[in-house]
Amino acid sequence: MSKTQPFFSLLRNANIIGPDELGQQDILIAGTKIAAIGKDLALPQGYDIQEIDLTGHTILPGFIDSHVHMIGGGGEGGYATRTPEILLSKVTTSGVTTLVGCLGTDGxxxxxxSLLAKARGLEEEGLSTYIYTGAYEIPTPTITGSVRKDIIIIDKIIGVGEIAMSDHRSAQPTKSDYQKLAAESRVGGMLSGKAGIVNMHLGDGTDGMKLLYEITANGELPKSQFLPTHVNRNARLLDESIEWAKQGGIMDITSGVSPASGSAKAIKPSAAVKKALTAGVPLTQITMSSDGNGSMPIFDEKGSTIGVGVASQSSMLEEVRDMVQNEGISISNAIQIVTSNVAKALKLWPEKGTIAVGSDADIIVINKDFNLTNVWAKGQHMVKDSKAIAWGTFEAKE
Structure with missing residues (x-):
């Protein structure tokens, strides 16, 4: 925690949804943790204390973004289309307090x-960070020369990804290649107490999730070992992922993939969540990530890049808002998709994804219009009155 910030912060009179609805209560932050939750909490005596009245506001757990291109992504349109490294304030003002970094097409x-160094840098600046080892291709790049060793030995590595499937940018691996990689990740996770999850990039290829179903058919590799993402990129893939989730897998909807972002065939993320729930997918099997800071290439029918954008993490809050305001999903259910569901899938629960005594003090505050007003990450006040108050080392303060 920054030496300039008080050790204690007392947040008063907010409605708490963490993700269970706790009603109007106070929260006491002590250092990096939530120390107490209750009504009319007493101020600790003899300490420097920040006390904030949040009457009329709602407190939520900080969002966990499980798919972020921390050191940039893209390059499919040439060197000039490589996106830059992510900045601290861009993360915090999106309501994200925990993020998992990955490489992409370019390994x-x-x-x-470099990805590991960036994750450590963002951690020093106040965020909670993890990474996947690997990139699109198989064999996939690692640090130690082994996916299993990376997961076991390197603290921040919790799985492997993003590995491309059904995409013209993949290395076109076989079913056996995918199986061996998943087995390495699974055993690495078991031996280190981590998720060992395989973050699987799904493209527009006609095979869709076919190989994922085949890989998990005999039960040796459970569907829960995989986190297939970008499943809302087209209607066919969304339908396949709905069946996958009904069979016990997890479906990860990408908030940055939507018709508004230039993906004409995509299903709007909030609508994709509603469709999945209506189809009978258990709420616990749905997660959402941003693909933040990655490039958003637009391809023609021949696979040539005809445009490119940059995915923003702010899309997560926007889609959660739309789940509630446009799709009629309760706020408690909506935020599970970006908090507790993700924490449990990645084995970060209960330190992450919840508002509870003993959990990390990762807290975001929204007003009655669902606009972000405040953010605390591990107890450090990052956003106040909707503006960043903590900055990365090389950021220009606004």
Whole structure:
């Protein structure tokens, strides 16, 4: 925690949804943790204390973004289309307090060592960070030379990804290649107490999730070992992922993939969540990530890049808002998709994804219009009155 901030913060009179509805209560932050929750909490005596009245506001757990291109993504349109590294304030003002970094298409000019260094840097600046080892291709880049060793030995590595499937940018691996990689990740996770999850990038290829169903058919590799993402990129893929989730898998909807972002065939993320729930997918099997800071290439029918944008993490809050305001999903259910569901899938629960005594003090505050007003990450006040008050080392303060 920053030495300039008080050790204690007392947040008063907010409605708490964490993600269970706790009603109007106070929260006492002590250092990096939530120390107490209750009505009319007493102020600790003899300490420097920040006391904030949040009457009329709602407190939620900080969002967990399980798919972020921390050191940039893209490059499919040439060197000039490589996106830059992510900045602290861009993360916090999106309501994200925990993020998992990954490489993407480019595992050649971007490196695992650089990703690990960036994750450590963001951690020093106040966020909670993890990473996946690997990139699109198989064999996939690692630090130690082994996916299993990376997961076991390197603290921040919790799985492997993003591995491309059904995409013209993949290495076109076989079913056996995918199985061996998943087995390495699974055993690495078991031996280190981590998720060992395989973050699986799904493209527009006609095979869709076919190989994922085949890989998990005999039960040796459970569906829960995989986190297939970008499943809302087209209607066919969304339908396949709904069946996957009904059979015990997890479906990860990408908030940055939507018709508004230039993906004409995509299903709006909030609508995709509603469709999944209506189809009978258990709420616990749905997660959402942003693909933040990655490039959003637009391809023509021949696979040539005809445009490119940059995915923003702010889309997560926007889609949660739309779940509630447009799709009629309760706020408690909506925020589970970006908090507790993700924490449990990645084995970060109960330190992450909840508002509870003893959990990390990752807290966001929204007003009655569902606009973000405040953010605390591990007890550090990052956003106040909707503006960043903590900045990355090389950021220009606004």
């Amino acid at each position: 050649t000019t971007r490196h695992m060592e």
